[in-house]
Amino acid sequence: MSIARRLASECSDAFEMQTDDAKRQLTPRQKLALARRAVVPESILATDDNEINNAFLSRHGISATNIRSSGLLPLGLRHRGVADATALRTLGFDAIDLNDASFCASSISAFGADDVTRSFILTAGDAVAIAGSTAVMQLGVTAQKLLEACAGAPVQAKSVVQQMEPRGGALRGVDVRVILDSGLRAQTLCALGYSADSLREQTTMCTDRELRLLGF
Numbered sequence: 347m348s349i350a351r352r353l354a355s356e357c358s359d360a361f362e363m364q365t366d367d368a369k370r371q372l373t374p375r376q377k378l379a380l381a382r383r384a385v386v387p388e389s390i391l392a393t394d395d396n397e398i399n400n401a402f403l404s405r406h407g408i409s410a411t412n413i414r415s416s417g418l419l420p421l422g423l424r425h426r427g428v429a430d431a432t433a434l435r436t437l438g439f440d441a442i443d444l445n446d447a448s449f450c451a452s453s454i455s456a457f458g459a460d461d462v463t464r465s466f467i468l469t470a471g472d473a474v475a476i477a478g479s480t481a482v483m484q485l486g487v488t489a490q491k492l493l494e495a496c497a498g499a500p501v502q503a504k505s506v507v508q509q510m511e512p513r514g515g516a517l518r519g520v521d522v523r524v525i526l527d528s529g530l531r532a533q534t535l536c537a538l539g540y541s542a543d544s545l546r547e548q549t550t551m552c553t554d555r556e557l558r559l560l561g562f
Contacts (some may be wrong), residue, residue: 362379371395372416380416384408397516400427403437410438419452431457431465441466441475459485470495478509490520495529500529507538514539515548522552525560532561 372380372395380398381390384406393402400423402514403413413423420434427435442468444450453462463485467473473495475484482492489510496503507530510516517525522545525535535545542562546552 347384370422371440372398372418372513375485376416376418380408380412380418381406382415383410384412398426400429400433408437410440410443413437413439414443419449420456421452424456428456431461433474435465441472441481444476444481444485445479447480447484450484451554454484463487463491466493470497470499470506474502474505474509477506478511488519489516490524493520493524496528497524498527498529500531501532502528503528504534504538507540514544517545518548520549522549522556522560525549530560535560 374391377390377393377398378387381387385393385408402408403426418426418429423434423437428437434453434457444453444462448463457465467476467487476485476487477492481487489506492506492510493503496506503525507516509549517540525545532542535541540548542557542560545557545560545562
């Protein structure tokens with residue numbers, strides 16, 4: 347199955363899951379999973395479902411791991427008072443979670459791709475976390491956006507490019523100055539499959555001067 351077809355199938359399944367997630371009350375088992383090591387079982391089981399909201403999660407220090415294990419997805423969390431993607435991240439979720447196609451699709455349904463991108467792709471580590479994943483396609487994140495997050499971080503920038511496909515052809519449309527700002531240089535770029543000619547062909551603003559600065 348192609349990546350595009352697999353992604354479409356996963357997103358369809360995710361939509362059904364997140365719709366149900368948003369409407370259903372938590373089962374006793376879900377409550378226990380949500381409150382594990384944070385709230386005593388007797389207390390969480392006696393708590394009304396409508397009281398389990400963003401304020402409750404924050405007040406009791408409910409971890410993102412517990413939220414995931416309970417089966418709650420972002421759309422369901424939005425219905426429980428999580429207002430935006432920043433609030434979702436405040437609960438402890440990060441870019442790694444976006445590699446789960448269901449979680450990513452639910453995040454987009456709840457808050458929109460732009461808000462999720464702004465809130466979850468903040469650092470070079472975030473860029474590494476989603477580079478080459480289905481989340482890139484789901485969010486519509488460009489190679490330039492990922493490399494902009496890697497300014498001054500050549501190790502992470504290398505990891506980002508290393509995960510992008512096709513090898514040696516994934517920098518189309520990237521401003522070469524963003525590559526320069528990341529700290530990537532000729533030796534690393536060549537090892538990743540990029541020559542001076544391929545950079546000149548794929549990237550924008552790429553003149554002899556920029557190529558010299560890159561070390562070609």
